[in-house]
Structure formats: C-alpha cells, structure tokens
Amino acid sequence: MATSTDRALWFRAAEGDAEAFAQLYDRHARAIYNFLYRRTASWSDAEDLTSAVFLHAWRRRAEVQLDRDSALPWLLRTADYTVRNEWRSKARYRRAVAAAHLLVSHERDHADExxxxxxxxxxxxxxxxxxxxxxxxxxxxxxxxxxxxxxxxxxxxxxxxxxxxxxxxxxxxxxxxxxxxxxxxxxxxx
Structure with a gap:
C-alpha cells in the first residue's frame, strides 16, 4: 500500500477521516514535540503544547489548505504561535499573582530531578x-x-x-x- 502524502491525508481529514489525521499525528508529533521542548526547555510543557497544536490542527483541518505536500511547516508555525500564546498567558498570570502579593516560589516536579x-x-x-x-x-x-x-x-x-x-x-x-x-x-x- 502506497504511503499517502500529507496533503492527501489532510484532505481526507478535512472530510472527517480521523484515521488520516492520526497518520498525520504519527508522522509529525515527534518533530513538533522536539520543537516545543527546545522552545520551552520543559518536557511537560512541550507535551501539553504538542497536544494543543494538534487539537488546533484538528479544529482547523477543513479551513487550512496546505501549499506543499508536507504539513510540517504549517504545524511548526502553529506550534510557534501556540508557545508564544502560552508565554503571554503565563506572563499575565505571574503579573496578576505578583499584584495580589501571592507570588510563591516554584517547586520543580520530582520527575524533573x-x-x-x-x-x-x-x-x-x-x-x-x-x-x-x-x-x-x-x-x-x-x-x-x-x-x-x-x-x-x-x-x-x-x-x-x-x-x-x-x-x-x-x-x-x-x-x-x-x-x-x-x-x-x-x-x-x-
């Protein structure tokens, strides 16, 4: 069985084929995770953000038209926007906590050790x-x-x-x- 291009899989996913989208995920999840890990220096944040990127891709699958056979450039740009939004959200949260004089020290998760x-x-x-x-x-x-x-x-x-x-x-x-x-x-x- 011939391997489908990302463009073909994306088209099938846009038509509602969850299996086609799963194949796209399998192809690109590691690259997206690695990109996000390098941006955040946190494996847990990278996992969460990878999920957010693919959730966004699933929701927008019918709207997005790939201009290449690979979905990776679009997914990486989406990952970039996702991590930037996360940073802005965390910055707003830290400012709010500081303003409320509730700033506490951050303890690392045991797994980080x-x-x-x-x-x-x-x-x-x-x-x-x-x-x-x-x-x-x-x-x-x-x-x-x-x-x-x-x-x-x-x-x-x-x-x-x-x-x-x-x-x-x-x-x-x-x-x-x-x-x-x-x-x-x-x-x-x-």
Whole structure:
C-alpha cells in the first residue's frame, strides 16, 4: 500500500477521516514535540503544547489548505504561535499573582530531578541563552532549520519569506552562534 502524502491525508481529514489525521499525528508529533521542548526547555510543557497544536490542527483541518505536500511547516508555525500564546498567558498570570502579593516560589516536579532530564534541561537552557542573543529573525531560522530539521524551502514556507532570505539568515545565525558559544552547545541539540 502506497504511503499517502500529507496533503492527501489532510484532505481526507478535512472530510472527517480521523484515521488520516492520526497518520498525520504519527508522522509529525515527534518533530513538533522536539520543537516545543527546545522552545520551552520543559518536557511537560512541550507535551501539553504538542497536544494543543494538534487539537488546533484538528479544529482547523477543513479551513487550512496546505501549499506543499508536507504539513510540517504549517504545524511548526502553529506550534510557534501556540508557545508564544502560552508565554503571554503565563506572563499575565505571574503579573496578576505578583499584584495580589501571592507570588510563591516554584517547586520543580520530582520527575524533573531525574538525572538525564536535568542534564537535557541544562543543555537546552544554555542553547536557549545563546539563541536569545541572536536577532529574532535569526532565532526563527535556527529553530526551524537546525532544531526542527526543516529544509530551507520548508522554512521559507513556514515563515512566508523568499528562499534567499532563509539562506542568508541561516548563514548569519550560524556565524553569530559560533561567535557566541562553543559549537557543541547548539549543534548537539539538532
């Protein structure tokens, strides 16, 4: 049995075929989770946000028309919007709690103390710190091309910019990251 393209699966899902949508989920959930984990440095937040991305995709499946055979660029852009909304929501919450003088210290979940996850969290934080020093446009390119593994054409679609723009931003981002950090701290995350 031939494997269907994402576009064909999306069309079937838009017609109400839950199995087609499940196949899309199976294909892309790991990439979306990894993208969100790298953005949040929290495995539990990444799991929750991955669910939110696919819930949003399910709800919008009849409205969205893919312009490529892969749904991944659209899903990654949706993941980007989802994580930004989450950050804004958390910032509003922290401001409200601080205003009410109820700010309490945050205790990490016991699961975060597992040695492997702590090491991963520390590496992600170092990489995120280096990434934050880049201009916003270069950050997006690193997140899509290096961390999420999109090719440059797919990143151009996800960002709605020309391919040449993606290439130049990626080149500048790599140069800046080499200047800011040891190579292993960023590229080991890909």
């Amino acid at each position: 597992v040695a492997g996850r702590l090491d991963d969290d520390q590496q992600i934080r170092r990489a995120r710190t280096a990434l934050r020093k880049l201009p916003k446009q270069e950050q997006e390119i690193v997140e899509l091309c290096i961390w999420a593994g999109l090719d440059q054409q797919a990143a151009a679609v996800a960002l709605n910019v020309p391919l040449g723009t993606v290439k130049s931003r990626l080149s500048r981002a790599r140069k800046h990251l080499r200047e800011l950090t040891p190579v292993s701290a960023v590229e080991n995350q890909s």
